[in-house]
Amino acid sequence: MTFRFTTAGESHGRGLVGVLEGIPAGLPLSAERVNAELKRRMGGYGRGARMKIEADQIEWLSGVRAGETLGSPIAMLVWNRDWEHWQDVMAPEADAAGGGSERRRQVTRPRPGHADLAGSLKYDRQDARDILERASARETVARVACGAVCKVLLEQFGVEIGSHVVELGGVVAKCPVPIPQPLNPASDASLVRCLDAEAEKEMIARIDAAKATGDTLGGVVEVIALGLPVGLGSHVSWDAKLDGRLAQALMSIPAVKGVELGLGFEAARRKGSEVHDEILPGLARATNRAGGTEGGMTTGEPLVARVAMKPISTLMSPLRTVDLKTGGPAQAQSERSDVTAVPAMGVIAEAMLALVLAQALLEKFGGDALSETRRNFEGYLAQVRARTPKGAAS
Ligand code: EPS
Secondary structure (H helix, E strand, O other): OOOEEEEEOOOOOOEEEEEEEOOOEOOEOOHHHHHHHHHHHHOOOOOOOHHHHOOOOOEEEEOEEOOEEOOOOEEEEEEOHHHHHOHHHHOOOOOOOOOHHHOOOOOOOOOOOOOHHHHHHHOOOOOOHHHHHHHOHHHHHHHHHHHHHHHHHHHOOOOEEEEEEEEEOOEEOOOOOOOOOOHHHHHHOOOOOOOOHHHHHHHHHHHHHHHHOOOOOOEEEEEEEEOOOOOOEOOOOHHHOHHHHHHHHHHOOOOEEEEEEOOHHHHHOOOHHHOOOOEEHHHEEOOOOOOOEEOOEEOOOOEEEEEEEOOOOOOOOOOEEEOOOOOOEEEOOOOOOOOOOHHHHHHHHHHHHHHHHHHHHHHHHOOOEHHHHHHHHHHHHHHHHHOOOOOOOO
């Protein structure tokens, strides 16, 4: 079965839909589990008023029966509570109050950094709302729902995914060594999902200061997957390489401008002897500077990615722009928004990591039913174990 997922929905439309195909039959699944991830996405200090309106929860539309997947497409719907206030503006019918020349809440002063300008020109729209409604990070609700299902699948194979904020508004956190396990209960306990209490205080102070001046802040999140088997992904073709697929998935998160695996850019500054992870008896590694992939395949070490998010482009003290209606200089439109969404981006990055890893796992082990996937997985692990040199620690 081909693995694929897609989302539909506008930020202030009726709701968001996620469709996920290729998950084997027999995976135990509950709405509670998916909703717990949606709740995590809504959190974080620096979020705006919208998160007070919403209470994101899925309704199953298909693919699950009596608490187990059927192997058919899994469709999930999340209603937008805020839609109630936008019904006329977002109505699909041409004669609705928000339609035609009477359109309300039009956006003609594109925000630098948002999809407003390029989208309006490309799609030939006079009202940038036709672009921003879909470009909004609200779409990530549906990604997180699909990612939550993938997390449940991965857990069946001993894989656990977590994240924490390592930088926000220029404040760099000291990362505890070792990172706490499990990771998410520790990071979720912090208002900014940061494991360094001193840095957390400073991050919160900077968010307050940015809010006071109508500004926004970016940051960096570290996302980690533990328990992966060696050999997911492949070296054989460019589009099979797991590192490339991870980078694409993580870069597709709104406002993300950079992705590093392991040492990332730092690896380019060091000598080879200070970069590569020596192989020890039992095929263990002395270090994990690679961040869990070599040659486009998992090494069996923790997968460690760092994801950099730019500050949100809706500024309450707006930047210069041009009014597309008049062609004259103007101040960019100010829509209600967040001061920062870096803590939430970590949850979204976990979902994207889970989607890519679940796809790679199912590519390798196949199976229409979970029992079949598991048999194939265990057979492969036995094969790898048999290759571990005799007498070595495993
Ligand atoms: C978001 C919902 C949005 C924004 C944010 C993310 O709600 P609203 O536009 O109604 O305030 O809070 O969207 C953006 C940052 C953006 O650039 O569009 C959400 O559910 O995550």
